[in-house]
Amino acid sequence: EPEVTQTPSHQVTQMGQEVILRCVPISNHLYFYWYRQILGQKVEFLVSFYNNEISEKSEIFDDQFSVERPDGSNFTLKIRSTKLEDSAMYFCASSETGLSNQPQHFGDGTRLSIL
Amino acid sequence: DQQVKQNSPSLSVQEGRISILNCDYTNSMFDYFLWYKKYPAEGPTFLISISSIKDKNEDGRFTVFLNKSAKHLSLHIVPSQPGDSAVYFCAASSSGAGSYQLTFGKGTKLSVIP
Numbered sequence: 001e002p003e004v005t006q007t008p009s010h011q012v013t014q015m016g017q018e019v020i021l022r023c024v025p026i027s028n029h030l031y032f033y034w035y036r037q038i039l040g041q042k043v044e045f046l047v048s049f050y051n052n053e054i055s056e057k058s059e060i061f062d063d064q065f066s067v068e069r070p071d072g073s074n075f076t077l078k079i080r081s082t083k084l085e086d087s088a089m090y091f092c093a094s095s096e097t098g099l100s101n102q103p104q105h106f107g108d109g110t111r112l113s114i115l
Numbered sequence: 116d117q118q119v120k121q122n123s124p125s126l127s128v129q130e131g132r133i134s135i136l137n138c139d140y141t142n143s144m145f146d147y148f149l150w151y152k153k154y155p156a157e158g159p160t161f162l163i164s165i166s167s168i169k170d171k172n173e174d175g176r177f178t179v180f181l182n183k184s185a186k187h188l189s190l191h192i193v194p195s196q197p198g199d200s201a202v203y204f205c206a207a208s209s210s211g212a213g214s215y216q217l218t219f220g221k222g223t224k225l226s227v228i229p
Binding site: 109 | 147149151156157158159160161164166204206210215216217218219220221222
């Protein structure tokens with residue numbers, strides 16, 4: 001069964017450094033998403049992406065964050081200058097369409113630890 | 116702002132019995148509801164969903180019930196198996212706002228005891 005893959009599984013970064021989290025969505029999916037889960041808290045929506053542009057973003061997704069689809073398969077989340085509070089699990093997801101009755105399929109996440 | 120609430124952080128059930136996981140929501144714009152299962156060190160795995168035009172959806176051992184007037188949904192697993200032990204997340208989305216985001220509950224950790 002096709003799946004969303006994320007790399008790396010764990011990223012340790014010094015505060016203030018840039019970090020790029022990578023995702024390969026399911027190949028025929030057109031909508032891509034990033035979510036995060038801070039330890040002990042809910043999974044929270046960050047951003048959705050379609051047709052090479054952001055379609056929706058949450059208030060968490062400030063100017064420190066950016067997303068990109070650099071080629072036909074990868075989807076990346078960049079945090080420009082990481083803060084301690086950026087430590088979380090980051091999940092990438094994709095869906096075939098953006099219709100609300102289509103489930104989003106998630107990768108196994110990248111654990112980001114900011115020191 | 117808890118638009119999706121799962122009030123039971125944990126649930127223990129004997130193998131073979133029914134597991135019932137509950138979820139409440141406050142946003143009346145939500146029209147699609149999903150359940151995800153999550154094992155440690157893995158991402159959420161889609162389990163089953165229901166549209167607001169229905170009150171029940173069944174897939175094998177899993178049934179989701181929706182009570183729109185009460186803004187409540189539940190996931191029934193019967194019979195429960197030890198492999199069902201995981202954290203279950205309720206999630207919701209709204210098509211009306213042109214929104215793609217899922218809003219999640221905090222999750223319920225299900226333990227199925229052999």
